[in-house]
Amino acid sequence: MASAIAAVVSIIPSSAFAHAADRGHVLLLPTGHYLAAGAAAVAASFLLLGFVRPGTLRAVLDRRLRLPFGLPGVRLLLSLISFALTMLLVAAGFFGSRDPLSNPLPLFFWTLLWVGLTLAQGALGNLWAAINPWYGPCRLVRPFVGTPALRLPRRTGYWPAVLGLAGMAWFELIDLAPDDPSRLATVVLAYWLTTFAGIALFGYVRWLGRCEFLSAFLGMVARFGIVDAGGRRLALCFPGARLQSVAPLPLSGTLLILLALASVTFDGLSRTFFWLGLNGINPLDFPGRSAMTVINSLGLAGAFVALAAAFLMAVWAGLRLSADPTPPLRAAGLLVWSLVPIALGYLFAHYLTLLLVNGQYALVAMSDPFSLGWNLFGTAHWNVEAGIVMGHEAAWVIWNLQSGAIILAHVVAVSVAHALADRLRPADGRLLAGQLPLGILMVLYTVMGLWLLSSPTGA
Amino acid sequence: MADDTGIFGRKAAGLSRRTALKGLAATAAFAAGPGFVRYAQAQSSQPIRIGFQAHRTGIGAAYGRWYEKTTDAAVKLINAAGGINGRQVEIITEDDGTDPKRGAEVVAKFAGQHKADVVYGTLFSHVVIGSAPAAGELKIPYYVVSEGHHVASTKLNRWCFQPGITDVKSQIQAMAPWIAGNVGKKVTMIFPDFAFGYDHRDYLPPALKAQGAEVIGQIAIPPTESSFTRYFPQIPAETEVLYHVMVGPAVLTFVKELGEFYGSNKPQLFGFIDSLEAVDINSPGLEFIDGTHFWEGSPRYAQSNDSDAQKAYRAAVGIDDNGAAVGDAADVSTAAHMFGCWETLYVIKKAMEDAGYQGPQDRAKLVEATEALTEFKEGPEHPQGDKVFNGKIHQVFGHQNISKVEGGKLVVVHRTSIEDGLYEPEGDYTTMPL
Numbered sequence: 080m081a082s083a084i085a086a087v088v089s090i091i092p093s094s095a096f097a098h099a100a101d102r103g104h105v106l107l108l109p110t111g112h113y114l115a116a117g118a119a120a121v122a123a124s125f126l127l128l129g130f131v132r133p134g135t136l137r138a139v140l141d142r143r144l145r146l147p148f149g150l151p152g153v154r155l156l157l158s159l160i161s162f163a164l165t166m167l168l169v170a171a172g173f174f175g176s177r178d179p180l181s182n183p184l185p186l187f188f189w190t191l192l193w194v195g196l197t198l199a200q201g202a203l204g205n206l207w208a209a210i211n212p213w214y215g216p217c218r219l220v221r222p223f224v225g226t227p228a229l230r231l232p233r234r235t236g237y238w239p240a241v242l243g244l245a246g247m248a249w250f251e252l253i254d255l256a257p258d259d260p261s262r263l264a265t266v267v268l269a270y271w272l273t274t275f276a277g278i279a280l281f282g283y284v285r286w287l288g289r290c291e292f293l294s295a296f297l298g299m300v301a302r303f304g305i306v307d308a309g310g311r312r313l314a315l316c317f318p319g320a321r322l323q324s325v326a327p328l329p330l331s332g333t334l335l336i337l338l339a340l341a342s343v344t345f346d347g348l349s350r351t352f353f354w355l356g357l358n359g360i361n362p363l364d365f366p367g368r369s370a371m372t373v374i375n376s377l378g379l380a381g382a383f384v385a386l387a388a389a390f391l392m393a394v395w396a397g398l399r400l401s402a403d404p405t406p407p408l409r410a411a412g413l414l415v416w417s418l419v420p421i422a423l424g425y426l427f428a429h430y431l432t433l434l435l436v437n438g439q440y441a442l443v444a445m446s447d448p449f450s451l452g453w454n455l456f457g458t459a460h461w462n463v464e465a466g467i468v469m470g471h472e473a474a475w476v477i478w479n480l481q482s483g484a485i486i487l488a489h490v491v492a493v494s495v496a497h498a499l500a501d502r503l504r505p506a507d508g509r510l511l512a513g514q515l516p517l518g519i520l521m522v523l524y525t526v527m528g529l530w531l532l533s534s535p536t537g538a
Numbered sequence: 539m540a541d542d543t544g545i546f547g548r549k550a551a552g553l554s555r556r557t558a559l560k561g562l563a564a565t566a567a568f569a570a571g572p573g574f575v576r577y578a579q580a581q582s583s584q585p586i587r588i589g590f591q592a593h594r595t596g597i598g599a600a601y602g603r604w605y606e607k608t609t610d611a612a613v614k615l616i617n618a619a620g621g622i623n624g625r626q627v628e629i630i631t632e633d634d635g636t637d638p639k640r641g642a643e644v645v646a647k648f649a650g651q652h653k654a655d656v657v658y659g660t661l662f663s664h665v666v667i668g669s670a671p672a673a674g675e676l677k678i679p680y681y682v683v684s685e686g687h688h689v690a691s692t693k694l695n696r697w698c699f700q701p702g703i704t705d706v707k708s709q710i711q712a713m714a715p716w717i718a719g720n721v722g723k724k725v726t727m728i729f730p731d732f733a734f735g736y737d738h739r740d741y742l743p744p745a746l747k748a749q750g751a752e753v754i755g756q757i758a759i760p761p762t763e764s765s766f767t768r769y770f771p772q773i774p775a776e777t778e779v780l781y782h783v784m785v786g787p788a789v790l791t792f793v794k795e796l797g798e799f800y801g802s803n804k805p806q807l808f809g810f811i812d813s814l815e816a817v818d819i820n821s822p823g824l825e826f827i828d829g830t831h832f833w834e835g836s837p838r839y840a841q842s843n844d845s846d847a848q849k850a851y852r853a854a855v856g857i858d859d860n861g862a863a864v865g866d867a868a869d870v871s872t873a874a875h876m877f878g879c880w881e882t883l884y885v886i887k888k889a890m891e892d893a894g895y896q897g898p899q900d901r902a903k904l905v906e907a908t909e910a911l912t913e914f915k916e917g918p919e920h921p922q923g924d925k926v927f928n929g930k931i932h933q934v935f936g937h938q939n940i941s942k943v944e945g946g947k948l949v950v951v952h953r954t955s956i957e958d959g960l961y962e963p964e965g966d967y968t969t970m971p972l
Contacts, residue, residue, distance in 0.1 A: 221546070226544065256640055356762040469869055470870075535786070536787060
């Protein structure tokens with residue numbers, strides 16, 4: 080049948096509705112200046128930091144503002160609510176509206192969890208530890224199950240989480256219908272059960288800490304947040320300050336962060352005229368995801384390999400330039416933490432419009448999860464204002480927010496890398512030389528991030 | 539309680555079994571709430587089920603949103619007036635991701651899983667073409683709102699209809715008499731170098747020739763282009779009308795650069811609003827289109843002579859006088875096309891009533907009843923205007939609007955006759971077996 084369709088396609092002229100809005104307005108903005116300014120800002124930060132001893136920077140980052148209260152003991156309750164909500168959403172996925180913008184499951188999962196919660200983790204701290212949907216149920220079943228039967232070998236590292244995140248990225252970016260409610264419900268339910276089984280076999284801390292990719296990745300992102308829950312009372316700190324006390328990640332953990340950044344980057348790249356043209360796809364007549372399965376699978380893998388190679392080489396070159404005896408993978412495992420703010424900046428910039436519009440759809444869908452005419456929270460009849468991201472004024476505001484986030488993220492990343500370098504062992508007087516390769520990589524990544532957001536898109 | 543026992547660690551202790559069981563039971567009860575019961579009841583009331591193949595995600599999502607709003611508005615009215623054959627209409631929306639393969643899957647889901655009576659609402663041509671074979675094989679009527687020439691070409695199959703919007707061949711052809719008679723006889727065309735542009739490249743010249751005008755230049759722009767200035771010197775100096783149908787994100791750049799190229803001394807410009815559908819024509823960069831003309835299927839802006847039906851339609855869908863969402867001025871609608879959803883739903887209603895449609899066993903009768911339709915009168919069911927339906931090629935024909943950009947609005951200056959857009963049928967679906 081495919082060949083029959085192809086034959087008909089070639090015979091029949093088609094109409095096209097390649098959309099002029101959104102990116103069209105951005106194309107008229109002086110984005111080239113932003114690219115240059117962004118690169119200059121990150122480079123200047125790098126050079127200025129050269130005058131600041133990492134120890135001094137660390138001292139600043141170690142400052143805390145103590146709050147007069149601690150974490151309330153509601154973790155069990157929150158997790159049980161979260162579990163119930165998860166199951167409710169799964170049920171909605173199977174039995175609610177088939178429309179992915181009316182069914183709450185795709186909206187909650189892709190917009191509020193994958194984008195919204197990740198950003199909240201990055202801004203605040205590990206909310207996920209309190210609201211993950213496994214903790215509560217595990218506490219409930221604890222009396223009935225014994226001690227974990229199996230021990231997770233140490234060499235397992237974060238590899239299961241890397242696989243999980245790769246699967247998630249593929250599902251999001253390449254699968255034909257990741258928003259289909261029942262398809263997503265199946266995936267979510269299967270993943271919940273698999274994780275629950277993993278916990279039963281290997282124990283909660285081990286499995287969620289290193290194998291379950293959401294917890295592993297969100298836990299890493301949370302290290303950037305400003306809420307320090309380490310003590311009895313909460314404290315506020317500078318963004319990224321808590322990254323100073325991180326342990327170097329094993330290679331698998333390094334790759335987990337790199338994969339997260341690569342997947343967001345590739346999501347942006349895969350929509351550009353550049354990528355489509357490179358692959359012989361007419362960007363004004365985008366054929367749909369089904370035509371891109373192989374191309375984008377290779378592209379996603381390629382983006383990951385390219386980023387990982389560039390990062391590891393930059394770290395290795397930095398050690399060579401500074402005559403630092405630290406083992407390269409150990410240094411990479413430490414410095415990779417400086418990519419966390421970049422991943423957050425990319426995520427914010429890339430999904431800002433999605434968050435603004437689909438966030439509204441989520442609020443509406445929440446009130447009537449099964450499309451039965453309910454109005455549980457009084458939001459069922461809210462008018463979704465898509466105009467919030469449309470028109471030249473919105474385009475200008477959004478572009479400035481996006482480019483600001485990208486540039487700021489890289490400036491912070493350069494700073495974090497500089498502070499982390501205090502834990503390396505460069506030869507005397509070679510500290511800055513050692514950071515130069517990674518600094519250059521960050522300047523280039525700033526330019527690429529801004530370019531991805533400002534070049535014409537067709538998918 | 540410490541989290542280092544049992545499943546969390548080594549020692550097993552903690553919540554009592556009783557507390558744990560209560561918690562589990564409460565959670566299960568929450569998950570299996572009253573929604574399931576009501577859902578089960580809804581299945582037995584037997585509404586007419588229309589499968590809406592919607593572009594909710596993917597490249598067509600901006601259009602899909604307005605197709606959905608229009609569909610909802612029409613169905614609300616249809617149901618308030620008693621539904622179809624005394625049964626309420628239920629819309630089942632499935633997202634096709636604006637993808638042809640997914641489109642075919644969705645058609646199969648409508649026919650199988652959802653037991654839909656018909657499938658409806660597709661816009662993008664490649665999704666129509668990808669889905670049509672599935673509709674034919676599963677013998678489910680497939681009503682598209684695409685404006686492509688695919689249905690009328692009679693190269694799809696007998697189950698495919700386009701009764702609510704005219705096709706691009708008819709639209710282009712209908713422009714020729716007005717262009718030749720009012721703006722100029724020497725026309726240069728600028729179009730993107732792929733199928734959409736080829737429709738215009740191929741259909742316009744013969745239509746203009748029949749009106750005593752001629753195409754003196756055809757400039758095909760590669761689709762990956764995002765700057766156009768270097769193409770403009772190819773425009774012949776004696777050009778009286780520049781016919782442009784650029785699409786995509788670089789349209790604003792195209793207009794801006796064209797303005798910089800010509801300054802105030804420009805030829806007449808004629809375009810299709812497809813280029814700027816859902817885009818505010820008062821956006822920076824578009825100043826140059828002031829005073830130029832566009833094709834519009836249905837006018838974006840409220841006109842001084844709008845019929846009551848047109849006013850009621852606009853109010854029901856929720857667009858203001860500027861064609862934007864009521865209360866959300868930046869959300870400009872796809873007004874030129876989305877009326878087709880409204881009118882198609884009323885055609886389905888009419889055909890089902892004519893066929894005495896009861897259920898999926900009557901689908902073939904529904905096809906024949908649709909083919910037997912000949913004309914639709916302007917009114918609440920057809921607010922865009924009168925239509926003529928050709929049952930042999932499953933395609934509707936209607937009036938087109940030519941609008942001038944004046945004072946930041948699109949003002950209709952001419953309405954073509956239906957005859958302007960008629961052409962010789964290229965085949966006959968009714969001879970195909972059902």
